[in-house]
Amino acid sequence: MDARLRRINKEIADCKSDKTSNVQIELIDNSPYHLKGSFQGPEDTPYAGGQFDVDIVVPEAYPFQPVKMKFITKVYHPNISSVSGAICLDILKDAWSPIFTLKSTLISLQSLLCSPEPNDPQDAEVAKHYITSKPSFTETARYWTHIYAGGPEVSANVKSSKVPQNNAGQDEIAMAGLEKAHVDQFESLGFPRNKVIEVLKKLNYRGANVAKINEDRVVEELLK
Amino acid sequence: MSSDYEYSDEDGDYYDDELMDEDDQDSAPSEEEMDIDAFDGPIKEKRKAYQVDFITLSKQDVEKAMDENIEYITGLFGIEPEAASLLLRHFEWNKEKVTEKYIDNQSGVNAAAGVSAKTTPPRSATSGPSRSTRRTAPASSRSKKSLSVEGPFVCPICFDDTQTRTLALACSHKFCTECWMAYATNKIKSEGEFKITCMAEECNLVATDSFIQSILTTDPSTFDRYKELLVRYFVSCNRELKFCPYPECAQTVSCPAAASKFALTTIIPIVNCEEQKHKFCFACPIEDDHRPLICTVSKLWSQKCRDDSETANWIKSNTKECSKCQSTIEKDGGCNHMTCKKCKYEFCWVCMGPWSEHGTAWYSCNRYDEKDSIDARDAQSKSRASLERYLHYYNRWANHEQSAKLSMDLYAKTEKKMEEMQLTSALTWIEVQFMRKAVDEVFRCRMTLKWTYAMAYYLQKGNQKEIFEDNQRDLEKAVEDLSELLEQPIDAETIGLLRQKVTDKTVYVQKRNEKVLEDSAAGYLEGRWKWNVTVEGFD
Numbered sequence A: 001m002d003a004r005l006r007r008i009n010k011e012i013a014d015c016k017s018d019k020t021s022n023v024q025i026e027l028i029d030n031s032p033y034h035l036k037g038s039f040q041g042p043e044d045t046p047y048a049g050g051q052f053d054v055d056i057v058v059p060e061a062y063p064f065q066p067v068k069m070k071f072i073t074k075v076y077h078p079n080i081s082s083v084s085g086a087i088c089l090d091i092l093k094d095a096w097s098p099i100f101t102l103k104s105t106l107i108s109l110q111s112l113l114c115s116p117e118p119n120d121p122q123d124a125e126v127a128k129h130y131i132t133s134k135p136s137f138t139e140t141a142r143y144w145t146h147i148y149a150g151g152p153e154v155s156a157n158v159k160s161s162k163v164p165q166n167n168a169g170q171d172e173i174a175m176a177g178l179e180k181a182h183v184d185q186f187e188s189l190g191f192p193r194n195k196v197i198e199v200l201k202k203l204n205y206r207g208a209n210v211a212k213i214n215e216d217r218v219v220e221e222l223l224k
Numbered sequence B: 001m002s003s004d005y006e007y008s009d010e011d012g013d014y015y016d017d018e019l020m021d022e023d024d025q026d027s028a029p030s031e032e033e034m035d036i037d038a039f040d041g042p043i044k045e046k047r048k049a050y051q052v053d054f055i056t057l058s059k060q061d062v063e064k065a066m067d068e069n070i071e072y073i074t075g076l077f078g079i080e081p082e083a084a085s086l087l088l089r090h091f092e093w094n095k096e097k098v099t100e101k102y103i104d105n106q107s108g109v110n111a112a113a114g115v116s117a118k119t120t121p122p123r124s125a126t127s128g129p130s131r132s133t134r135r136t137a138p139a140s141s142r143s144k145k146s147l148s149v150e151g152p153f154v155c156p157i158c159f160d161d162t163q164t165r166t167l168a169l170a171c172s173h174k175f176c177t178e179c180w181m182a183y184a185t186n187k188i189k190s191e192g193e194f195k196i197t198c199m200a201e202e203c204n205l206v207a208t209d210s211f212i213q214s215i216l217t218t219d220p221s222t223f224d225r226y227k228e229l230l231v232r233y234f235v236s237c238n239r240e241l242k243f244c245p246y247p248e249c250a251q252t253v254s255c256p257a258a259a260s261k262f263a264l265t266t267i268i269p270i271v272n273c274e275e276q277k278h279k280f281c282f283a284c285p286i287e288d289d290h291r292p293l294i295c296t297v298s299k300l301w302s303q304k305c306r307d308d309s310e311t312a313n314w315i316k317s318n319t320k321e322c323s324k325c326q327s328t329i330e331k332d333g334g335c336n337h338m339t340c341k342k343c344k345y346e347f348c349w350v351c352m353g354p355w356s357e358h359g360t361a362w363y364s365c366n367r368y369d370e371k372d373s374i375d376a377r378d379a380q381s382k383s384r385a386s387l388e389r390y391l392h393y394y395n396r397w398a399n400h401e402q403s404a405k406l407s408m409d410l411y412a413k414t415e416k417k418m419e420e421m422q423l424t425s426a427l428t429w430i431e432v433q434f435m436r437k438a439v440d441e442v443f444r445c446r447m448t449l450k451w452t453y454a455m456a457y458y459l460q461k462g463n464q465k466e467i468f469e470d471n472q473r474d475l476e477k478a479v480e481d482l483s484e485l486l487e488q489p490i491d492a493e494t495i496g497l498l499r500q501k502v503t504d505k506t507v508y509v510q511k512r513n514e515k516v517l518e519d520s521a522a523g524y525l526e527g528r529w530k531w532n533v534t535v536e537g538f539d
Helices: A003-017 A102-114 A123-134 A134-149 A156-164 A180-187 A193-202 A215-223 B003-017 B019-041 B043-045 B059-077 B081-090 B095-104 B106-113 B176-191 B210-215 B220-237 B294-316 B371-424 B433-459 B464-488 B495-526
Strands: A022-027 A034-038 A049-058 A067-073 B056-057 B242-244 B252-254 B270-272 B279-281 B319-321 B328-330 B337-339 B346-348
Touching: A003 A022, A003 B176, A003 B371, A022 A102, A034 A102, A034 A156, A049 A102, A049 A123, A123 A134, A123 B433, A134 B003, A180 A193, A180 A215, A180 B056, A193 A215, B056 B081, B059 B081, B059 B095, B059 B252, B081 B095, B095 B106, B176 B220, B210 B220, B220 B242, B270 B319, B270 B371, B294 B319, B294 B371, B294 B433, B371 B433, B433 B495, B464 B495
Parallel strands: none
Antiparallel strands: A022 A034, A034 A049, A049 A067, B056 B252, B242 B252, B270 B279, B319 B328, B337 B346
């Protein structure tokens, strides 16, 4: 049997028999080279209570080349793209070693959720948010966990500042980690709502940063 | 000017410029320079002011140089050559650094460089202290592999339990030979990596050359690639060496004169590898022969061309500047009543004058001669002047490149004709070679001309620049004359005359080219060239 297939089959079997690690692997289609991994968000983080799914592609030269992984579940995290789910982690690139397994790699992703590395970001906007106002970042990350990963509802004070929520139960403003008052303020000048959100996100109009950004600067950006 | 002068000048700069921690590179080259000085009298005479001395090294020569470094470390610390090699690679082949750090913290350096502690004890202590309490069957003091045929072994990589042949580095982490081979091949071939660490988690031990060789016995081409990667790394660590940038060429050029940054303010190290005659600049990635312009300024120019030329052309044909604040404006609607977004100035697109003078109810721009309009256009043309200036030089620069290519194409056609003539007339092969020589010369001169335009763009206005441009003009005129001759129809009756003309012109063109190159090289040494931009190394 081909060495790659033997190894993958064994890894899948190992994961199935191991009930303690909380890491699951299942096939997406019939190929053993395209898998879905999932794990629980680590406790004491904004991701706690959520379940995170990861798309796994096993390359031809596996295990001598790293597996390709990206998040299927949307995650608000400096090292994970909030759009594509791409992951910035050294062991998925040059620090890969053939001794790593799907399970150990998924556990590494889990611990990445515990310890963000905002100085080597995948998603620059999220990283900016993290650096400038951590409490606000945490709030947003928790909100995303709730909406996308089935995590617990966000605490009462967070929700109150974000009402009213739209039909889908997803509030774009909260999603972007912004204050409703700020969005309303610029929306009332006649700019479309999604444009306002986009610009405020780009300028990192959050927390203590708000005081540093001139309103004219925002308007200028909106006019572009 | 004499080449002696150039040399002594460089030597002085050389030591000034080098940093303390690069001493090692410093001492070796000066020996080599001395060698050249000592016995290469005739070469010095032959070498023109605009040329540099260099030698070509084969792969074997470079490997020999690597071995010399390894021997030095081996001799100093009494360690195995393979350990010395790993240490040197870790410290970018800096002997002094290895020595210093190794004396400082032997075990720390070993760990960082991925050298097994077992390889390092002095060779006198034959059977190294057996640190391994585990079952390392054949404890070879030579550290590398332990080929064992123990009971059922499951390779932790491929989970195969039928494999009987396993290998491990000195750390005793065993894997099957097939996995080692696949791993090493992937590292070498796909990643171009020569640092191959043990596959075990958290194990930094680096495989030695002999270990790699042993796992790649059945695949010599990958091992060759591995050795080439080592050679390339060594070359890239040494400022006096450069690998020939042409694909598939494995030669290295050594040019100590160009190793210091300061020397590059006076010389343009165009070199070529011996075997294939691939011509390239030793100091910068521009593949052209960019004489007479020094590397730093050539780089400025190339950068500018990449960034600006297309943009500049577009700006020139599609935009105008606001007459008040000089912002560049693109007209995107039909109306000529323009309002500058930035300063709110209202003007007429056609005459550039203020809109207020055009009246309001009707539009007809008949105000070309109005004073305000003239002023506005003056301001506009001033701001356009720098763009025009750039395009002037750029177009000529690009034109010479284009023409050089075309003359090569033309030659391909001429050559055929020449061959035919050789068959039909009494002319010998040697007699029809004049065309080849002429075309080569035209090509060379156009390259020079091309870069003289880049140089002229950056030269400060003044007498020196005028002299430079005079030389440039003479060369250009001569080259164009010769080019024209080359395009003339060839037939058997007139070929004698044509040959005479072409040969004469070729010699003349060659002389003009020499003149331009020699004078500019001398100019660098005498500090005659002043730039209109800040250039590193010039005041």
